[in-house]
Amino acid sequence: MAMLTAEQVSFCYQGKHETVYAVKEFDYDFEPGFFYAIVGKSGSGKTTLLSLLAGLELPTQGQVRFQGTATTQMDGDRYRRDHAAVIYQNFNLFPQLTALENAMYPLRLQKVSKQEAAQRAEEALTQVGLSPAQLRRYPSHLSGGEQQRVAIARTVATRCEIILADEPTGSLDEENTRGITDLLLRLTHEENRCVIVVTHDLSIAARADAVLELRDGRLQPHQESFKE
Ligand SMILES: Nc1ncnc2c1ncn2[C@@H]1O[C@H](COP(=O)(O)OP(=O)(O)O)[C@@H](O)[C@H]1O
Numbered sequence: 001m002a003m004l005t006a007e008q009v010s011f012c013y014q015g016k017h018e019t020v021y022a023v024k025e026f027d028y029d030f031e032p033g034f035f036y037a038i039v040g041k042s043g044s045g046k047t048t049l050l051s052l053l054a055g056l057e058l059p060t061q062g063q064v065r066f067q068g069t070a071t072t073q074m075d076g077d078r079y080r081r082d083h084a085a086v087i088y089q090n091f092n093l094f095p096q097l098t099a100l101e102n103a104m105y106p107l108r109l110q111k112v113s114k115q116e117a118a119q120r121a122e123e124a125l126t127q128v129g130l131s132p133a134q135l136r137r138y139p140s141h142l143s144g145g146e147q148q149r150v151a152i153a154r155t156v157a158t159r160c161e162i163i164l165a166d167e168p169t170g171s172l173d174e175e176n177t178r179g180i181t182d183l184l185l186r187l188t189h190e191e192n193r194c195v196i197v198v199t200h201d202l203s204i205a206a207r208a209d210a211v212l213e214l215r216d217g218r219l220q221p222h223q224e225s226f227k228e
């Protein structure tokens with residue numbers, strides 16, 4: 001069984017004066033051990049699709065299923081806490097917590113002991129290239145790129161089966177982008193996670209196991225899977 005399945009998923013934003021059909025009849029099986037890049041022009045529905053896969057939005061039509069269970073039937077907070085970690089575009093770090101405390105936070109929600117949470121958070125923050133001194137800093141004392149790496153480390157440390165990310169390297173230079181992509185690919189292939197990344201960066205898309213292109217809310221048919 002696929003890890004995450006979208007069955008003919010459509011989503012529309014219902015405004016006062018207009019209805020925007022942001023995702024149209026999206027049908028796809030996401031497998032563990034695959035790194036997916038979602039590409040497409042601005043406004044093509046990428047962020048909306050990611051929100052649907054994260055259970056932050058529920059389909060207007062169709063279903064998103066995690067291991068067979070529809071997101072409409074589950075507690076979204078619990079799903080994101082235990083199974084589908086999200087890296088938000090604006091990072092969503094807690095300003096009053098240090099980098100280390102930010103990365104520990106979801107683990108504490110998962111009821112991981114304080115000691116183990118600190119150890120796993122530190123390991124993940126080191127993997128994304130932060131120094132011991134930076135671990136003790138508050139987000140306001142970190143650069144945009146460093147904050148982005150804290151946000152990435154926070155999801156890595158959770159051991160969730162699925163990682164969903166909207167432009168996870170948007171604030172990073174080329175070298176850090178390569179490093180983060182290396183890390184996400186390693187998690188995908190060594191830990192059999194399912195990593196789904198919205199990106200504009202062709203250097204990331206080129207390294208993905210599969211590239212999904214959205215155009216005007218629709219998955220383009222020429223999809224290729226590069227992995228055997
Ligand atoms: N909250 C919203 N209300 C109304 N329309 C929205 C909202 N968010 C996004 N949209 C529209 O839905 C479409 C898809 O948006 P989005 O998923 O953000 O695309 P992308 O991430 O590819 O830029 C766009 O036409 C956008 O204007």
Ligand SMILES: [Mg+2]
Pocket residue numbers: 046047048166
């Ligand atoms: Mg977007």
